[in-house]
Amino acid sequence: MIAMRIVxxxxxxxxxxxxxxxxxxxxxIDREFVKFVANEWDEQALEEALLIKEAVGAQVSVVAFxxxxxxxxxxxxxxxxxxxxxxxxxxGDGWLSTAERSRLLAQWLSGQSYDxxxxxxxxxxxxxxxxxxxxxxxxGVPHASVVVGVEPGSGSVTxxxxxxxxxxxxxxxxxxxxxxxxxxRQAPRYAPISRIRQAMSAGGLESVEAxxxxxxxxxxxxxxxxxxxxxxxxxxxISGDAPAxxxxxVEILASKGLVKL
Amino acid sequence: MGNDVxxxxxxxxxxxxxxxxxxxxxxxxxxxxxxxxxxxALFGEPELAGELGAADVVRFAAGAELGGYCPEAWExxxxxxxxxxxxxxxxxxxxxxxxxxxxxxxxxxxxxxxxYVVALRADGDQLLATSQIYAGKLLADLRVTAPRVxxxxxxxxxxxxxxxxxxxxxxxxxxxxxxxxLKSAFKERRVPDGGGVDITAAPMLVSVGRGIAGQxxxxxxxEVADALGVPLSASRPVIDQGWLPKPHQVGKSGKKVKPxxxxxxxxxxxxxxxxxxxxSELIIACNTDPSAPIFDVAHYGTTVDLFDLLPxxxxxxxx
Numbered sequence: 103m104i105a106m107r108i109v110x111x112x113x114x115x116x117x118x119x120x121x122x123x124x125x126x127x128x129x130x131i132d133r134e135f136v137k138f139v140a141n142e143w144d145e146q147a148l149e150e151a152l153l154i155k156e157a158v159g160a161q162v163s164v165v166a167f168x169x170x171x172x173x174x175x176x177x178x179x180x181x182x183x184x185x186x187x188x189x190x191x192x193x194g195d196g197w198l199s200t201a202e203r204s205r206l207l208a209q210w211l212s213g214q215s216y217d218x219x220x221x222x223x224x225x226x227x228x229x230x231x232x233x234x235x236x237x238x239x240x241x242g243v244p245h246a247s248v249v250v251g252v253e254p255g256s257g258s259v260t261x262x263x264x265x266x267x268x269x270x271x272x273x274x275x276x277x278x279x280x281x282x283x284x285x286x287r288q289a290p291r292y293a294p295i296s297r298i299r300q301a302m303s304a305g306g307l308e309s310v311e312a313x314x315x316x317x318x319x320x321x322x323x324x325x326x327x328x329x330x331x332x333x334x335x336x337x338x339x340i341s342g343d344a345p346a347x348x349x350x351x352v353e354i355l356a357s358k359g360l361v362k363l
Numbered sequence: 364m365g366n367d368v369x370x371x372x373x374x375x376x377x378x379x380x381x382x383x384x385x386x387x388x389x390x391x392x393x394x395x396x397x398x399x400x401x402x403x404a405l406f407g408e409p410e411l412a413g414e415l416g417a418a419d420v421v422r423f424a425a426g427a428e429l430g431g432y433c434p435e436a437w438e439x440x441x442x443x444x445x446x447x448x449x450x451x452x453x454x455x456x457x458x459x460x461x462x463x464x465x466x467x468x469x470x471x472x473x474x475x476x477x478x479y480v481v482a483l484r485a486d487g488d489q490l491l492a493t494s495q496i497y498a499g500k501l502l503a504d505l506r507v508t509a510p511r512v513x514x515x516x517x518x519x520x521x522x523x524x525x526x527x528x529x530x531x532x533x534x535x536x537x538x539x540x541x542x543x544x545l546k547s548a549f550k551e552r553r554v555p556d557g558g559g560v561d562i563t564a565a566p567m568l569v570s571v572g573r574g575i576a577g578q579x580x581x582x583x584x585x586e587v588a589d590a591l592g593v594p595l596s597a598s599r600p601v602i603d604q605g606w607l608p609k610p611h612q613v614g615k616s617g618k619k620v621k622p623x624x625x626x627x628x629x630x631x632x633x634x635x636x637x638x639x640x641x642x643s644e645l646i647i648a649c650n651t652d653p654s655a656p657i658f659d660v661a662h663y664g665t666t667v668d669l670f671d672l673l674p675x676x677x678x679x680x681x682x
Contacts, residue, residue, distance in 0.1 A: 232466035239470030276546035322509025337664030348675035
């Protein structure tokens with residue numbers, strides 16, 4: 103029996119711990135000085151794929167576009183237990199919109215055999231939470247987002263999706279399918295640096311020409327202005343050290359009658 | 364090209380979501396501006412049509428299996444609705460349903476997708492939208508000239524009263540043949556066990572986020588919560604790590620809360636979290652990042668280290 107193949111598309115996103123500066127045209131963030139990190143939800147997707155591999159056997163292929171520091175992310179995936187890491191090159195200058203990413207990934211996937219595509223439910227850049235659904239729509243296969251459980255069956259998977267308020271629904275979906283992973287059954291495993299180095303020296307990263315190039319912004323949507331949210335209505339910042347701040351918070355709560363001084 | 368606006372009706376356990384009413388209100392405004400109809404797309408639970416008076420038309424599909432939400436079935440039905448009514452705009456909440464259907468509908472219906480939208484208005488025959496990106500750290504103002512648009516809109520930002528109107532919209536049943544042979548089957552819907560905690564009923568909440576950095580550190584926040592006699596709540600990362608059980612989660616996929624005071628420690632304020640707590644009467648936030656979005660909704664803020672602040676608070680609040 104041929105083991106199933108799970109493809110995990112991953113991406114790099116700006117580290118939001120840092121300040122985001124705009125470029126001189128104000129049309130995008132300034133990518134020059136931004137630190138890029140692996141999208142945390144993609145790590146959930148990879149973890150779930152690896153858990154499925156361990157439970158029932160699967161070939162896990164991680165795929166990414168050529169983005170800043172993506173090699174590190176791909177080698178980390180190999181160190182964690184992925185069987186294959188593919189870097190799609192030549193698609194654009196370091197960053198792709200989700201619309202373009204979806205289109206190119208769909209093209210690449212249509213030349214691949216796969217049972218499941220599992221990707222992060224969202225990424226904090228342009229089209230938050232759109233990749234799984236867009237891929238599903240373009241590939242014409244069933245898809246589900248906000249997935250918190252995957253039970254592989256024969257020719258199908260049963261997925262658990264979270265709705266509002268913690269309510270969940272379970273649906274049996276035929277494979278191939280595309281899933282947007284919210285949370286894997288366990289926290290993403292740790293890959294020791296030594297194993298990442300091993301993966302690097304083994305050189306298991308496969309560079310493949312992307313099936314096309316970026317074509318620019320989505321037709322019919324024009325960016326007028328990019329800006330940080332208005333500071334009006336922002337919190338009044340309490341100054342001082344921790345004891346002084348604690349004192350003030352207690353005063354505020356007392357002034358609302360919520361605690362007694 | 365039509366001028367109709369379609370709103371996807373989200374419901375759970377026979378209750379139409381607040382976000383749906385918010386979008387019906389906005390949809391009404393846009394449909395009126397463009398001279399189109401407001402169409403509510405209702406899948407499962409057809410009796411809920413009685414609450415959708417803001418719409419001109421309710422396109423509905425009956426069937427118990429639809430009520431529980433099955434992404435493939437809802438998508439097939441929604442595609443049928445948008446293609447048959449002459450829609451130019453589809454509005455869905457930025458929820459699981461919105462994330463499932465918004466993006467795939469845009470791909471299949473060849474429409475422009477907009478997500479995490481926080482404001483929409485008609486500008487003559489065009490549409491102006493504001494989207495949140497980078498987890499709310501930036502906003503993008505957009506002019507939409509595409510003939511077809513699918514918008515997922517963040518809930519909790521618009522007045523839901525605007526969509527709660529009396530009226531008797533035409534009811535049109537969708538041909539069940541649209542569902543054809545689905546590759547998916549709804550199995551079950553489960554409501555989580557509250558575990559004896561109801562954070563929505565608490566007068567105050569002490570809430571922790573990623574900044575708490577470890578399960579052992581919860582004790583520091585627990586002491587403050589105990590001193591106030593209120594429960595601990597948390598944002599998604601804390602729940603995902605398994606540090607607190609699900610019923611403690613505040614946010615889009617957790618509980619929506621409105622306490623008299625919400626004390627947030629180490630919570631950056633992702634849009635999904637803000638959606639669940641922004642209407643609290645008093646919000647005090649502690650985060651070492653002065654540009655954290657939580658400070659946009661908080662009344663008071665501090666950037667001192669939560670590990671220094673929590674013990675000081677516990678000491679002052681303890682008897």
